[in-house]
Amino acid sequence: MAAATERAAAALQTSQRVAVLLGAGISVGSGIPDFRSPGGMYDTLRPDLLTATPAQRALMARDPTAVVSWTIFRENQLPYLELRRPFILGINEGRWKPSLAHYFLQELQDRGKLHRCYSQNIDGLELMTGLDRSRVVTCHGSLGAISCEFCGKPADRDWFTSALRSSIRDIYGTDDSAPKTSTPISCPACGRPGLKPSTVLYGRSLPGDFFEAMEADFPSTIDLVIVVGTSLTVSPANQIPCLAARDTPRIVVNMEPVGEDLGLDFASKRDIFLGGACDDSFANLLRELGWSSTFASKPAGERRQQHQQHQQHQQNAEQEVAIEALLVKIKDQARSKELGLGARRVLLSDMLDSLRHLEHEIDADQWLYEEQPLLN
Template sequence: MKINDLATLGRFILSPECKSVVILTGAGISVASGIPDFRSPGGMYETLRPELITATEKQRRLMEINPTSVVSTEMFFQTAFPYLEVRRPFILGVRDKIWKPTIAHYFARLLHDNTGKLTRVYTQNIDGLTNAVGLPDDKIVSVHGTISKVACENCGQGMDFDSFCNEVETKIKDIYNPENGPRESQPIRCSSCGKATVKPKTVLFGSSLPADFFELSAQDLPAADLLMVVGTSLVVGPANSLVYSVPQSTIRVVINNEPVGEELGIEYGPEAERDYFAQGNCDDVFLDLINELGWNVDDIIDDLPEYSQTLMRMKGKNQS
């Protein structure tokens, strides 16, 4: 079936031809929650202030040249302070649940509840919002790990998340609002090996992805009838390999503000046979798709962030 619009996509999802749906998500799905995309204006890479970070001059110069080094394996094992200082607001924000899942996050649960056709969500996000919508844990692969689980990067010893957050709050300086924390950062040491290498279980640049990404993607992709690519630039591998690892018969839908993945084989324009581009903000597109599917979302509106609630009321959809 050729997908020409959201109405056609909705009919395909509900049809017997569609039995397995795989979803790949990126930072764009969480923008409506208030979490900036790292690579977009206002994101971490643009706003990084190496001169404020506890590091040597050589390390600061490296961060200026390559902002991703602040979350790299090499930098972390030299000093954990850059990672922890940059991530401090994010870590404490996740603890305090200041961000809520959006309509786009909830789509996966609605798909699972209403059709049983969701095979897996592969999320590149570390914010944990996909886990907060009520999906079974085995339906989610956190490709780059998650902020809300903590362990020692050196020996693997786990640590309670709330206890870790207390350590972050009292030992790691706030480079964005210095009055909020200690004047100088102090090491957070592992209770097992004693090294200052305790951090959230996010995948550092230069480290291997979790084994379940490779095991489950090898199992899921050959049987996928629909791959939904949502809010991702598709520039980070190997997560972006999902788009060319599905069979030729798999329909691929890109939901994003701009075209992505052309170098990976995704085709745009009227000649595209298997690929469909749903351009726009993730929440706008998914709300329209949900309405094409006829699914009611009244029961989740109070759990959504302000942008999503406003969008639903503005469009006047799904009101009983």
């Protein structure tokens, strides 16, 4: 393993345009189970607990992926929503945070090496690290947006989450407030029961930006491919490591070797396998690269805290700009001679209310008193 880590570090040191393919395994360190491993979603699926017909249950028993397929969803929305209920609610509540492995992607970006992140995940954790959204392709959609599978119209996420909580039963037995039976959630736009997170069902097409990015990146642009936490069994995303040029190194970070049926050969000089938990593999890689002083010596929680502080700083800066603009507008309105004194007083009062809603430290009433001469 040490030799493999050394080879992976050497490949990273010389690369400048890295493409990363993410699977569910990277989020295991965040507390989200993957799909295909023992104990994962498909391994533990209990079709008998889902609101479905006998034929639909038999199909899911034969092929667990059917629970998230267009074949079943177009006839029955409930199995998908019952299965995903705690996941959807948890994502909306911010229950899970990025792991060390997720923040490794940010480190690549900070060092100018990350060209593209292809994420098969729908949890959005990679985006919470501060990755440039233009570099991230969500191959299978996202839980962060809600739309109707029939008419395509979007729906408000908070409204949908509330409807999910009150309409869909809890098959896991962890929510006593959940209803005893599930009822469909109708789309406000078309009235059909097609609302769900904007994730790609089996049997449906991937988003166009996935294919556009692949065409732009391969074979010549990318000089290193890193595959993280995926079984490489779901097409067409599993073709990404195969599209790279013949001399492009490929690193696989996973619990077990994958992709050998696709042509990956870990006995060759080109392909490198780092086995074990994703967080452990990336911690070892960071130390080997000599990046520990800026990353690996800090716990993932501290790294997350830094990112949250950075986000808060940005939000504060944006708020300050909005406040300054509002103050200018208030003064302009107060000075306006086109309006009568009464109208100017009303406008000034309304704008100061807006200022208070921004939760700014300014004492709006004191400011109004000090600027009272403007109204004379």
